[in-house]
Amino acid sequence: MTGQSPLGPAPTPAAAPGWPPELVLLLGDEGGDLLRAVVGTAGGELEAWAPVYVAHDPGVSTVVQHDATVRWPSGRRTVEPLVTATSRRIPDGATVMEADGLRVGVWTRDRDPALPGLHAVLDPDAAPALLRDLGLDLGPVDVAVVAYRPGRRAVVEVTGPRGRALLKVVRPHKVDALCRRHLLLADHLPVPRLVGRDGSGVVALSVLAGRTAREAVVDGSPLPDLDALEALLDRLPTELVDGSPLVGGPLARVPHVAAVVGATVPGERPRVDRVVEALDAGSAPDLPVVAVHGDLYEAQVMVQGDRPTGLLDIDGVGPGHRIDDVADLLAHLDVLSGIPGHARARPWAEELLLAADARLDPGELRRRTGAAVLALASGPFRVLEPGWRAATAARLDRARCWAEAGGRRARPGRWP
Structure with missing residues (x-):
C-alpha cells in the first residue's frame, strides 16, 4: 500500500x-x-x-x-x-x-516475505473478498495499519459500511497458537473474539466496545482502580498455568535490554550499567505463579466508565507473577506521564502504587518497575523520535530511581 x-x-x-x-x-x-x-x-x-x-x-x-x-x-x-x-x-x-x-x-511492507497474508489485507480491492472468506461482509473497506513489526506481525483495522474488524497478520506457523489463546480466553473474560482465519497468517478479530485506558487518560474519563484491574486479571483461566514455561518478567529481560540500549545508544552505557547494578541489589522472593497478561499497559486495557471491560494483545498470556503485570503497568504510566497531553497518567499511577503496596512487596515492586522502565528506554531510538538520545537518558534515570527505591529502602506509598 x-x-x-x-x-x-x-x-x-x-x-x-x-x-x-x-x-x-x-x-x-x-x-x-x-x-x-x-x-x-x-x-x-x-x-x-x-x-x-x-x-x-x-x-x-x-x-x-x-x-x-x-x-x-x-x-x-x-x-x-x-x-x-x-x-x-x-x-x-x-x-x-x-x-x-x-x-x-x-x-516492501506490502510484500513482507515472512507475512504472506499482508499483501491482500493492504489491498483495498482484494480486502473485501478476503474478509468474506474470513466470515466478514463489511462491504468496501478503508484499510489502516495500526502496527507493523517487519518480519513478525502486523495489525490492520478495516472499516466498512457494515462494521469494522481487526486483522492480525502473523507468520503462518503462529496462527494455531494465537487462535487457541483467543478461543480459550473468550470463555472467561472479554477479549477480541475470533472471527476467522486463513492459511496465509491472517486472523480476523472483533473490535471490543469502549476506549482504551490510554484514551481515557487523555480525554479525562474515569480510570479503574487496582481492585477492578486485578478482578479482570483474576478471570484469566488457570489452564494457562498448567504445563507452560513462565512468562519472562521485567527482571528476566534486563540482560537483553541492557545489551540493546548499550549498542544503540553507546554513550549511555555508563547509565545502563548503573541501572543494572541497582537492579542486582536485591534477591528475588519466592512468588506464587498465576495466569498473567505478560505485557500489561494502559493501551491494552479497555474501559467503560471506571470499569475495565476487556484486554487486548493477549499473545503473551501464560503463567507468571502478578507483581510483574503491575510493574509493567506502572512503568508505562511513569513514561507516559512525561509525554504532553498525558499528565493524568501520574496521579493514576500513584493511586495504583499506593494500593499495590498494601498487597505486594513494596521493595520488589519498585525493583521490577525499574526493570520495566529500563526496557522502555529502548523505545526512543526504536522509533527515532526527535531527541531520542536525551529521551533515552531520561528513561534510564527513571529506571535507576525505581531500582534504588526498592529493596530495604522502599517507602510504601511513596512515588520514587
Missing part, C-alpha cells in the same frame, strides 16, 4: 560512535543505495528516504523500516514503506544484496 508523497524526508540520524556495523550500514548513505537499487528494479527513482523504525537484536538481527519517496516514470510520487534487514535468517522471498561484508534482505 502506498501513499502520496509529502515534501522531503526527515534527516537520517547521525551515526553514533560505537554503533555496530549493521546500524551504520542500514541507517547511513549505503543503506540508501540498497533502497535505490530495489526501487530502480521496479522502474522508480528514489528521491528521499527516512528511517522510521529500528529493531536491533545484538548479534542476531537488525531491521530498519524506511519511508521512501519514489518518483515513477509517470511523474507521480509515492511514499513506499521499505524494509532493510541483516539477520542470520533473512526470510525467503526477500531481495538479498551484499554491502560492507554483510548480507542484507530488502522488501
Whole structure:
C-alpha cells in the first residue's frame, strides 16, 4: 500500500560512535543505495528516504523500516514503506544484496516475505473478498495499519459500511497458537473474539466496545482502580498455568535490554550499567505463579466508565507473577506521564502504587518497575523520535530511581 508523497524526508540520524556495523550500514548513505537499487528494479527513482523504525537484536538481527519517496516514470510520487534487514535468517522471498561484508534482505511492507497474508489485507480491492472468506461482509473497506513489526506481525483495522474488524497478520506457523489463546480466553473474560482465519497468517478479530485506558487518560474519563484491574486479571483461566514455561518478567529481560540500549545508544552505557547494578541489589522472593497478561499497559486495557471491560494483545498470556503485570503497568504510566497531553497518567499511577503496596512487596515492586522502565528506554531510538538520545537518558534515570527505591529502602506509598 502506498501513499502520496509529502515534501522531503526527515534527516537520517547521525551515526553514533560505537554503533555496530549493521546500524551504520542500514541507517547511513549505503543503506540508501540498497533502497535505490530495489526501487530502480521496479522502474522508480528514489528521491528521499527516512528511517522510521529500528529493531536491533545484538548479534542476531537488525531491521530498519524506511519511508521512501519514489518518483515513477509517470511523474507521480509515492511514499513506499521499505524494509532493510541483516539477520542470520533473512526470510525467503526477500531481495538479498551484499554491502560492507554483510548480507542484507530488502522488501516492501506490502510484500513482507515472512507475512504472506499482508499483501491482500493492504489491498483495498482484494480486502473485501478476503474478509468474506474470513466470515466478514463489511462491504468496501478503508484499510489502516495500526502496527507493523517487519518480519513478525502486523495489525490492520478495516472499516466498512457494515462494521469494522481487526486483522492480525502473523507468520503462518503462529496462527494455531494465537487462535487457541483467543478461543480459550473468550470463555472467561472479554477479549477480541475470533472471527476467522486463513492459511496465509491472517486472523480476523472483533473490535471490543469502549476506549482504551490510554484514551481515557487523555480525554479525562474515569480510570479503574487496582481492585477492578486485578478482578479482570483474576478471570484469566488457570489452564494457562498448567504445563507452560513462565512468562519472562521485567527482571528476566534486563540482560537483553541492557545489551540493546548499550549498542544503540553507546554513550549511555555508563547509565545502563548503573541501572543494572541497582537492579542486582536485591534477591528475588519466592512468588506464587498465576495466569498473567505478560505485557500489561494502559493501551491494552479497555474501559467503560471506571470499569475495565476487556484486554487486548493477549499473545503473551501464560503463567507468571502478578507483581510483574503491575510493574509493567506502572512503568508505562511513569513514561507516559512525561509525554504532553498525558499528565493524568501520574496521579493514576500513584493511586495504583499506593494500593499495590498494601498487597505486594513494596521493595520488589519498585525493583521490577525499574526493570520495566529500563526496557522502555529502548523505545526512543526504536522509533527515532526527535531527541531520542536525551529521551533515552531520561528513561534510564527513571529506571535507576525505581531500582534504588526498592529493596530495604522502599517507602510504601511513596512515588520514587
